Amino acid sequence: EVQLVESGGGLVQPGGSLRLSCVASGFTFSTYAMSWFRQAPGKEREGVSCISWGGGSTYYLDSVKGRFTISRDNAKNTLTMQLNSLKTEDPAMYYCAKSPSVYCSDSWRLPSSYDPNSWGQGTQVTVSS
Secondary structure (H helix, E strand, O other): OOEEEEEOOEEEOOOOOEEEEEEEEOOOHHHOOEEEEEEOOOOOOEEEEEEOOOOOOEEEOHHHOOOEEEEEEOOOOEEEEEEOOOOOOOOEEEEEEEOOOOOOOOOOOOHHHOOOOOEOOOEEEEEOO
């Protein structure tokens, strides 16, 4: 059974930073690409970033490029994302998700590309002064 547990969310001021983590279990973490998604109230869930199985390829939503950094530690079954220069448009519930393949597919940003059982419960990011 796939289990993904996110942590690291919180309340920060605009311009602040957070480091999100996702601990995985129930599958061979090192053989799957992994993604971060976010969903704000009243909005659709959107793909924020994806990282290939070994970390050699990464992809980002345009609006977070240069501010967010995705990484992974396969020895610790952990996915992380560093969020810097947070803006008022970044608040959302952030989710990690297990990709169905070793690489980030062309459709990595689409929630429908992921198995419904391959999501964590999310961690809340709030940006407010």
